[in-house]
Amino acid sequence: xxxxxxxxxxxxxxxxxxxxxxxxxxxxxxxxxxxxxxxxxxxxxxxxxxxxxxxxxxxxxxxxxxxxxxxxxxxxxxxxxxxxxxxxxxxxxxxxxxxxxxxxxxxxxxxxxxxxxxxxxxxxxxxxxxxxxxxxxxxxxxxxxxxxxxxxxxxxxxxxxxxxxxxxxxxxxxxxxxxxxxxxxxxxxxxxxxxxxxxxxxxxxxxxxxxxxxxxxxxxxxxxxxxxxxxxxxxxxxxxxxxxxxxxxxxxxxxxxxxxxxxxxxxxxxxxxxxxxxxxxxxxxxxxxxxxxxxxxxxxxxxxxxxxxxxxxxxxxxxxxxxxxxxxxxxxxxxxxxxxxxxxxxxxxxxxxxxxxxxxxxxxxxxxxxxxxxxxxxxxxxxxxxxxxx
Numbered sequence: 037x038x039x040x041x042x043x044x045x046x047x048x049x050x051x052x053x054x055x056x057x058x059x060x061x062x063x064x065x066x067x068x069x070x071x072x073x074x075x076x077x078x079x080x081x082x083x084x085x086x087x088x089x090x091x092x093x094x095x096x097x098x099x100x101x102x103x104x105x106x107x108x109x110x111x112x113x114x115x116x117x118x119x120x121x122x123x124x125x126x127x128x129x130x131x132x133x134x135x136x137x138x139x140x141x142x143x144x145x146x147x148x149x150x151x152x153x154x155x156x157x158x159x160x161x162x163x164x165x166x167x168x169x170x171x172x173x174x175x176x177x178x179x180x181x182x183x184x185x186x187x188x189x190x191x192x193x194x195x196x197x198x199x200x201x202x203x204x205x206x207x208x209x210x211x212x213x214x215x216x217x218x219x220x221x222x223x224x225x226x227x228x229x230x231x232x233x234x235x236x237x238x239x240x241x242x243x244x245x246x247x248x249x250x251x252x253x254x255x256x257x258x259x260x261x262x263x264x265x266x267x268x269x270x271x272x273x274x275x276x277x278x279x280x281x282x283x284x285x286x287x288x289x290x291x292x293x294x295x296x297x298x299x300x301x302x303x304x305x306x307x308x309x310x311x312x313x314x315x316x317x318x319x320x321x322x323x324x325x326x327x328x329x330x331x332x333x334x335x336x337x338x339x340x341x342x343x344x345x346x347x348x349x350x351x352x353x354x355x356x357x358x359x360x361x362x363x364x365x366x367x368x369x370x371x372x373x374x375x376x377x378x379x380x381x382x383x384x385x386x387x388x389x390x391x392x393x394x395x396x397x398x399x400x401x402x403x404x405x406x407x408x409x410x411x412x413x414x415x416x417x418x419x420x421x422x423x424x425x426x
Contacts, residue, residue: 053156053166055250058173059147061181062246069240071133073140074147074247088137091236095130098233101210102126118209129237136244142302147247149295150254161264169257176249179345180242188238192231206230251299252349255292259356262288266363296353 066072070087079085102123109115136143156166195205204218208230211217217226265285269278 053163053170055150055170055173055254058170058177059151059247059250061177062243062250064243065239065246066243069236069243071136071240071243073136074144078140091233091240092130092133094233095126095133098126098210099123099130101213104213105210115209118206120209122209129240132244133240139302142298143247146251146295146298146302150250153254155261162261165257165261165264169253169260173250173253176253176345176349177246180245180249184238184241188234192234208234248303249349251303252352255296255299256352256356258288258292258295259353259360262292263356263360263363266360 063072063074066074070084070091072078077084079088102119106116106119106123109119156162191207194207195201198205204223206217206223206226211226212222212229215222217223262285265281265288268281269285
């Protein structure tokens, strides 16, 4: 079991509990694409304005191009599938990027809290837990860096894999309006534009998804520390030590609740709100294509993986919240004599009884249960639509 596996494990292992190095990697991708929302010079000066507004305004062009392409090739099933998939994807990108730009001040506060936190210096427990979740953040970073470029490459190479280059098929469902993309040189020009746009999206998504993963790992880290301290209540007869422990618990507890509420306002329904729609669409049109007649197979796998990662992040927070509730119930806090101390513990208990998590539309909290519900809903809608068509 040694060799490559041990090397990979040591490579992914974080060496410091601070998240600055991992965030610096995500920031590079944000700078490249002009979506460095958390920098003070964002949109300052004509160059920075162009770096952000140029790609974002091209999204409006892409929406128009998708609609016109759809209308023009409405009789072609494959073109219709690709156009609608592209339209949904572009809308997702614009909502995500636009939402982060509007909430950039709140996002910057959340990131600065993580980068400036030095509570891992308080003891061995804090150090080990911070290191554990920084390692998880690094793993999510590498998954993100690999997955988005791979998805872009998969889409761009689809016409070649499907043997459609001779038919001048484009990898996505839009083209320059009012020009026939099946004629040269418009086919090559359209393909180059799509390559540039897909490359930008892949790099931008790495940068914009990264901070969300850091916030999730940080929140879960704090909840685990809180759970560990809560479980120690009643272990010693030293009253002063007990009160020191409770002050620590109340401090962390208040911080976690405030941070989670800010993160919910920042991320909220934007994470995955279009992914379930894309899942439904690609599930619906899979039977309409034969073999590699459309690109929905790859897009379905990509969106399932994306939805699973979002739900994995939500599951971390919800699970730790439940473990905190369990820790409060199973320790000996009820043996405390001081009414003030009892009220402090009851305050923690009352807040621990409700899940802290990230909501997604009508599905409640992001979690594995949510992932299952989304997949079942997509399959049910898929079956209903096909029954209606038949």
